[in-house]
Amino acid sequence: MTTLKDVARKAKVSLATASYVINGSDLISQPTKDKVLFAAKELGYRPNGNAKNLKKNKNEIIGLFLSGFTGPFFGELLEGIQDTVIEKGYEMVVCASDDKHRLLMERYVDGAIILNYHIKDELLNYLASDKFPIVVLDREIENPFIKQITLPNSLGVEHSVNHLVELGHKRIGFITGSEESYDGEMRLKGFKKTLSQRGLIYREIDLIRADFTETSGLLSMKTYLDEHEEYPTAFISANDEMAMGAIKAVQQKGLQVPDDIAFVGYDDIDLSKHFHPPLSTVRVQKKLWGITAAETLFKMLDKETGFEVEDIPIEFIPRSSSLKGGERDSG
Amino acid sequence: MTTLKDVARKAKVSLATASYVINGSDLISQPTKDKVLFAAKELGYRPNGNAKNLKKNKNEIIGLFLSGFTGPFFGELLEGIQDTVIEKGYEMVVCASDDKHRLLMERYVDGAIILNYHIKDELLNYLASDKFPIVVLDREIENPFIKQITLPNSLGVEHSVNHLVELGHKRIGFITGSEESYDGEMRLKGFKKTLSQRGLIYREIDLIRADFTETSGLLSMKTYLDEHEEYPTAFISANDEMAMGAIKAVQQKGLQVPDDIAFVGYDDIDLSKHFHPPLSTVRVQKKLWGITAAETLFKMLDKETGFEVEDIPIEFIPRSSSLKGGERDSG
DNA sequence: TTGTAGGCGTTATCAT
DNA sequence: ATGATAACGCCTACAA
Secondary structure: OOOHHHHHHHHOOOHHHHHHHHOOOOOOOHHHHHHHHHHHHHHOOOOOHHHHHHHHOOOOEEEEEEOOOOOOOOHHHHHHHHHHHHHOOOEEEEEEOOOOOHHHHOOOOOEEEEEOOOOOHHHHHHHOEOOEOEEEOOOOOOOOOEEEOOOOHHHHHHHHHHHHHHOOOOOEEEEEOOOOOHHHHHHHHHHHHHHHHOOOOOOHHHEEEOOOOHHHHHHHHHHHHHHOOOOOOEEEEOOHHHHHHHHHHHHHOOOOOOOOOEEEOOEOOHHHHOOOOOOEEEEEOHHHHHHHHHHHHHHHHOOOOOOOOOOOOEEEEOOOOOOOHHHHHHO | OOOHHHHHHHHOOOHHHHHHHHOOOOOOOHHHHHHHHHHHHHHOOOOOHHHHHHHHOOOOEEEEEEOOOOOOOOHHHHHHHHHHHHHOOOEEEEEEOOOOOHHHHOOOOOEEEEEOOOOOHHHHHHHOEOOEOEEEOOOOOOOOOEEEOOOOHHHHHHHHHHHHHHOOOOOEEEEEOOOOOHHHHHHHHHHHHHHHHOOOOOOHHHEEEOOOOHHHHHHHHHHHHHHOOOOOOEEEEOOHHHHHHHHHHHHHOOOOOOOOOEEEOOEOOHHHHOOOOOOEEEEEOHHHHHHHHHHHHHHHHOOOOOOOOOOOOEEEEOOOOOOOHHHHHHO
């Protein structure tokens, strides 16, 4: 592989001069620059990032560590992070780290954003430092070098429950995914809490565990309907996809939404407003979540201190999947 | 930051010994090993990947370069690549490289898989070499160090067209996304080709450009229906999401699918069989696509030569969105 | 304006 | 079984 030394030799200049040229120093005369650039192109020179970074002691890369690529893949979140990272002149890499977490261990990145339940708190506490800040999106953890940017999940579900209670619902079910999802569990927690606040009881029997996909929502709800005699008059789902699947199952059974069973989702994905019926849901600004996470990480990298992290705003969006005709007209 | 030298000093051994211990050499006595490991833990030692890789002249990381994180994000594809990469003891990073392509330029990865129309053929030709193999998923390119693993797009659409023609359709429309998508354009090309093979004419007016999302399919079809008096009796869509959106638009207009307009999608995403009506489509094994891409890259890294790359299999799946009652019964 | 040389943290060869 | 030491490719004072 061509090194800078080869380029220098070919251009008949010293290594230092070649380095200056490659790095765009303007202490070098134009003829010399041309010679070096020409030689570099001729030889197909590519700088060695490892050597550069070893010297500079930083990579200008931040890493996003996910648990996998299937399932709910947060496109907007990634966009938010990516935009911020690029703006700062950094690069972002996303990895589904296996159990060795090599990329995390061996300082390939200057900071990390974690959304991966496989990575243990213990490891994060070990890694995080002054020089290696971490932002977590999927847990709470006490460490001066780790900041958490979590969604106001409980609050969102509180809105949903209140909405349904005000419409007169007394028995409300909940659809969620695996227990490994922090957001899912927090939403469930908010559900239980608000139910009790409103004087309703939480029934384990009306909790459906799917896996956050539309298909799983459909299948789980189908099973639920087949195996139960009586149903709640409303369901809240931990995300929109499962709500849509569940609604399809209900409709296929010949029941009406929202008249027989009302539904409220979570996230307000693009499709929710076009769904039939349009889905009531909680809008989450995932892109802002990503931006906030990345900006927080950069503040930590810049050794800023004492800053406040703003909550990610949410908004309850009532639509037809929970509002009957009369209710829609009146509010 | 703690270095191996610090560890060695603390353990009162030489740098070399510390290195041996960290790398699990068994030439070292157990007591010495213990001393070093203890010191390393005490100091929170983390190896410096840059230094290691500089020395070893390889990173054992392969990179997947995408054009962005929104839009159709090929979860299965990523899974396929990831599985293969992990099996080989490598890591995978995925990046949406900006215009500087630093990660690609500066040898942060030992090989690359490209699905990013922003990256020019010229750059790939410049980068690819004996030591830096590249697999492209989104173009055709002539270079001994670049292999292409593309989908049999044209063939898939050929099945779809034949299916519709055999059902008696004479005017068939096509829904696709941006021209920047290689797969989309190839599917369109296959559409035009097969139409003419079957003696039908291709009409520009029946080509709908959306952006591969369900929402865009819905909106574009709505516009199409509003702006035209007469419609094709069938549409083929370059992916399932747009087909579903378009079907919703058609249904909202009070028309029947497939009786008034039949639809065929592409990809056979999970949801297609649960859609109402279930969507006729072309099944693509995207995970196998990822596996094939990654395996091909590793063969190139291993300097294997003369191997054949198998085509990714596809299969036409007829469902109700293109089959009327009688047709379903009889076949 | 250009060259010399030391060092970034490792690994690995060669001694001991 | 362990230690010295020379690379790996690059950057950057400091010299010239």
